Amino acid sequence: MRIPIIAGNWKMNTTLAEAIKLVSEMRDELDAIANVDKVICPPFISLAAVGELIKGSSISLGAQNLYFEEKGAYTGEISPLMLAELGEFVIVGHSERRQYFNETGDIVNKKIRAALKVGLKPILCIGEKPAENEAGRTKVVLAEQLSLSLADIDLAGSLIIAYEPIWAIGTGRAASGKEANETIEFIRQNISQLYNKEIAQRVRILYGGSVNATNANEFIQQPEIDGALIGGASLKPEQFLSITRQASEISRL
Ligand code: PEP
Secondary structure, X not given: XXXXXXXXXXXXXXXXXXXXXXHHHHHHHHHOOOOOEEEEEOOHHHHHHHHHHHOOOOEEEEEOOOOOOOOOOOOOOOOHHHHHOOOOEEEEOOHHHHHHOOOOHHHHHHHHHHHHHOOOEEEEEEOOOHHHHHOOOXXXXXXXXXXXXXXXXXXXOOOEEEEOOHHHOOOOOOOOHHHHHHHHHHHHHHHHHHOOHHHHHHOEXXXXXXXXXXXXXXXXXXXXXXXXXXXXXXXXXXXXXXXXHHHHHHHHO
């Protein structure tokens, strides 16, 4: 039985004051939702303040990225040790990082390793580009991303995977629930081949890409989908709360 996760990726949105306002608006209601793990990932500079505001609640904190070295002369970077003091989760390999910051499979691999070493739970994002999808290469691309990202990594720690087709991120064009479920089933089979059946059954795999309060149910109710990574809708308290409540209802059944 895998507990669903609803994770909000605020991306490069919210000033410190706005982040405080946003979390204050949803904290109590989010805290009260049971049977689902709730994660919010604000920008780095708001992590400490948001962390204080959710202290003692059932809401978890995550970062959106990390650097793979623990300390040193890496101006502007944030280390796993710094994040482990503040939060529990970290998003790794988001397609925006791969696209705009040239993150390769090798870098993603180092970041996952670094996160696991300090006890952070990585949310590994994988997903195909629009052209790859149109060319029928989705499975090949995902298998390659998984094998590069997870090369020589012992999955004793907690790994969460988010399947995020790039054509669905921030576009308003989500995959269908059936389509996402089939692809996530493929990802789970792949994890089974890379590791074993037991690990594959344990790993939680989320769908991400234009999920909102209206379409969330279509994804969350699928047997292979263990929740969602939410971008745009996570900045709207009523949307994020509604998605989380829907996940809670399904998980209760
Ligand atoms: C994301 O960035 O991880 C994401 C899924 O964004 P959106 O929900 O806005 O498509």
